[in-house]
Amino acid sequence: MAQIGSQATTSQEGHGTKTVFTLNTGDKMPGIGLGTWQSKPNEVREAVKNALQLGYRHIDTALAYGNEAEVGDGIKESGVPRNEIWLTTKLDNPWHKRVPQGIESSLKDLKTDYVDLYLMHWPSSTDPDDLKKHYPDWSFTDTWREMQKLLGTGKVRNIGVSNFEQENLEKLLSHPDTKIIPAVNQVELHPNHPSPKLIEFNKSKGIHSTAYSCLGSTDSPLYKDKTLLELAEKKGKSPQQCMLQWGLQRGTSVIPKSVTTKRIEANFQLDGWELNEEEMQKISNLKDRFKVCGDSWLPEGAKAFFGNDE
Ligand SMILES: NC(=O)c1ccc[n+]([C@@H]2O[C@H](COP(=O)([O-])OP(=O)(O)OC[C@H]3O[C@@H](n4cnc5c(N)ncnc54)[C@H](OP(=O)(O)O)[C@@H]3O)[C@@H](O)[C@H]2O)c1
Numbered sequence: 001m002a003q004i005g006s007q008a009t010t011s012q013e014g015h016g017t018k019t020v021f022t023l024n025t026g027d028k029m030p031g032i033g034l035g036t037w038q039s040k041p042n043e044v045r046e047a048v049k050n051a052l053q054l055g056y057r058h059i060d061t062a063l064a065y066g067n068e069a070e071v072g073d074g075i076k077e078s079g080v081p082r083n084e085i086w087l088t089t090k091l092d093n094p095w096h097k098r099v100p101q102g103i104e105s106s107l108k109d110l111k112t113d114y115v116d117l118y119l120m121h122w123p124s125s126t127d128p129d130d131l132k133k134h135y136p137d138w139s140f141t142d143t144w145r146e147m148q149k150l151l152g153t154g155k156v157r158n159i160g161v162s163n164f165e166q167e168n169l170e171k172l173l174s175h176p177d178t179k180i181i182p183a184v185n186q187v188e189l190h191p192n193h194p195s196p197k198l199i200e201f202n203k204s205k206g207i208h209s210t211a212y213s214c215l216g217s218t219d220s221p222l223y224k225d226k227t228l229l230e231l232a233e234k235k236g237k238s239p240q241q242c243m244l245q246w247g248l249q250r251g252t253s254v255i256p257k258s259v260t261t262k263r264i265e266a267n268f269q270l271d272g273w274e275l276n277e278e279e280m281q282k283i284s285n286l287k288d289r290f291k292v293c294g295d296s297w298l299p300e301g302a303k304a305f306f307g308n309d310e
Contacts, residue, residue, distance in 0.1 A: 001025055001151060002181040004173065008206025012251055016270035017055065019248045023183040024206040025158050027116070030086050031248050033058030034264065035257030037065050038218065043259040048074025051264050052085065060186075060212075060255040061110075062090035062121055063102065068109035076111060088117040088186075090162060091147070093298075096125035097138060099146035103155050118156040119186055120147060122295075123168045124302035134301035140168070145177040160184030162212075163293070163304045166201045173205065186210040188293050189252055191243060191286045192222060198309035199252065211247045214254040215240050217292040231282055235275075240267055245275050246283045 002008035002024035011022045012031075019031030034051040036044050036059065044067045048059055052075065061071045068089060075085060089110065095102035107113060123140040127133040150156045160182040164172070169185065172178055185202050189195055189211035202209045216222040223229075223239055232239040240256070244267060247254040256267045275283070295304040 002183070002206055004179055004181060006181075008181045010203065010206055010208045015274060016245070016248070016272070017268055018271065019253075021208050021253055023158060023208050024181055025183050027158055027183070029117070029184075029208070029253060030056075030058040031253045032056065032244065032268065032270070033060050033086065033088070033253065033255040035212065035255040036061045036067055036071055037257055039065070039067060039257060039259050041067065041070060045070040045074040045077065047259040047264060049078045050261050051268075052078035052080045054265055054268055056264075056268060057084055058086040058088070058253075058255070060088045063092040063095065063106050064090065064121060068106055072109055072111035082112055086116045087112065088119065089115050090119040090121035091143070093122050093124045093126040094128035094131065096140070096143040097135065099143065099150065103150060107155060114155050114157060117158045117160055117184060118147065118150065119160045119162045119184065120144065122163045122298065122302070123161070123304055124298045126299055126302075132299050134299040136301070141172055141175040141177055144172055144175075148180050151180070158183040160186065160207075162186040163295075165198060165304065165306050165309050167306050168304065169201070169205070169207075181205060182207050184208045184210055186212055188213050188291060189247065190214050190216045190220075190222065191225075191228065191246065191283050192216060192288050192290045193292075194284055195309045196284075199250070203251070209252045211252040211254050213292045214247050215243055215256050216290075221288065221290060222286075225286055225288065227282060227286055231279060235273075235279070237273070238266060241270060242275065242279075242283065245270055245273075246280060249275055249280060250284075
């Protein structure tokens with residue numbers, strides 16, 4: 001584990017679907033994974049199974065998605081040995097005071113005895129008895145203190161955060177109870193929300209950035225972006241493949257969600273080609289800006305986004 005005060009670093013090797021990120025713990029995380037948010041019952045089991053059989057070795061889920069049980073079924077049905085799969089799940093906001101119970105619930109549903117990465121889903125400790133309320137006597141630094149204890153149990157191999165911008169990361173890293181530097185910060189990253197400043201900040205602290213909504217999420221406006229469409233056509237690739245390659249080449253892991261077999265397959269065709277510097281720049285400089293996930297739904301007293309991570 002990377003202790004506070006140590007020189008934590010991350011690194012990247014390989015290309016396309018063979019991209020691997022070495023986290024500050026020394027563990028190696030496959031660069032591309034399958035996302036599962038909004039994947040409906042009866043769809044997600046098949047999606048996970050198909051993805052693993054097609055070669056994916058990284059699955060991203062969360063207690064809040066309500067689909068961990070099916071994700072676990074998909075893993076089992078794929079026939080791929082558990083130790084060949086990188087499995088990430090997340091602690092839900094109303095479980096911040098019940099970290100040991102939160103991981104137990106996930107492990108039971110996922111039908112596994114450990115996860116590779118356990119993330120605090122949001123910097124928000126919600127009262128489970130009233131989801132509109134934030135605990136007055138608890139902060140995400142308390143949650144992190146409890147998450148650190150999981151490392152000694154064998155139930156989680158790495159711990160990290162999600163939806164943390166620089167303000168909250170600084171608060172976390174400077175807190176006296178914080179002994180372990182998060183291995184990963186999973187945040188929204190796509191060409192219309194590229195956040196280079198936040199990625200650089202994460203890197204400077206030895207924290208790897210994972211890109212969620214890396215295609216722009218459901219009904220992505222990016223699929224209509226002229227510059228991206230032209231570039232993809234010239235390249236003989238789909239806009240989605242170009243966005244995934246762009247994400248990997250800029251040093252972030254990517255976790256595209258799909259429940260459509262053809263798309264799951266196409267999103268994994270990233271080998272034997274890459275984007276040159278000019279193409280990378282073009283995608284980095286698309287004009288439009290939009291954000292899929294806001295924080296206005298969090299209870300008063302919690303804030304995730306400060307609008308200055310560009
Ligand atoms: N930590 C967090 O707070 C957080 C927040 C959001 C997301 N995430 C994670 O990140 C993952 C990805 O983000 P996301 O689900 O928001 O969105 P995304 O992966 O950017 O986009 C998913 C959408 O794109 C479609 N799609 C996928 N591949 C396609 C292709 N090749 N051609 C056309 N359409 C395609 C999917 O449709 P079909 O499924 O119908 O094929 C779905 O509608 C999530 O599933 C979740 O695991 C985490």
